Amino acid sequence: xxxxxxxxxxxxxxxxxxxxxxxxxxxxxxxxxxxxxxxxxxxxxxxxxxxxxxxxxxxxxxxxxxxxxxxxxxxxxxxxxxxxxxxxxxxxxxxxxxxxxxxxxxxxxxxxxxxxxxxxxxx
Numbered sequence: 789x790x791x792x793x794x795x796x797x798x799x800x801x802x803x804x805x806x807x808x809x810x811x812x813x814x815x816x817x818x819x820x821x822x823x824x825x826x827x828x829x830x831x832x833x834x835x836x837x838x839x840x841x842x843x844x845x846x847x848x849x850x851x852x853x854x855x856x857x858x859x860x861x862x863x864x865x866x867x868x869x870x871x872x873x874x875x876x877x878x879x880x881x882x883x884x885x886x887x888x889x890x891x892x893x894x895x896x897x898x899x900x901x902x903x904x905x906x907x908x909x910x911x
Contacts, residue, residue, distance in 0.1 A: 801893060808854040816861040825862035836873040844880025848887035851896075855881050 815821050832838035847855045859877045867873055889895030889909045898904060 812854045812857050821858055821862045836876055840876030840880040843877055844884030847881045847884030852881040852885035
């Protein structure tokens with residue numbers, strides 16, 4: 789039944805993603821993502837490889853799902869859908885999320901379930 793399925797659902801994970809995506813939406817509405825995108829393009833001289841690399845490193849601190857959503861919000865209107873930037877962003881965000889445990893939901897889940905502290909992880 790639906791009630792049994794809801795009891796088996798990981799509500800914590802759903803609330804985490806909902807909260808993070810709402811935060812990304814708020815940053816987009818506030819204009820922060822546009823400013824960050826302009827800074828990235830200026831800093832990287834428009835190079836898709838350099839932009840994706842910086843986004844990948846950012847993914848070590850911010851979960852990769854909201855980072856990709858933020859990238860879509862930042863570059864979606866100006867970058868064609870078949871541009872190589874999107875493949876680079878997906879690769880960099882997925883890889884960058886594994887640099888630190890806080891960069892992926894799997895790492896955060898490990899730290900929560902096993903009681904692993906961030907300083908222990910950094911050792």
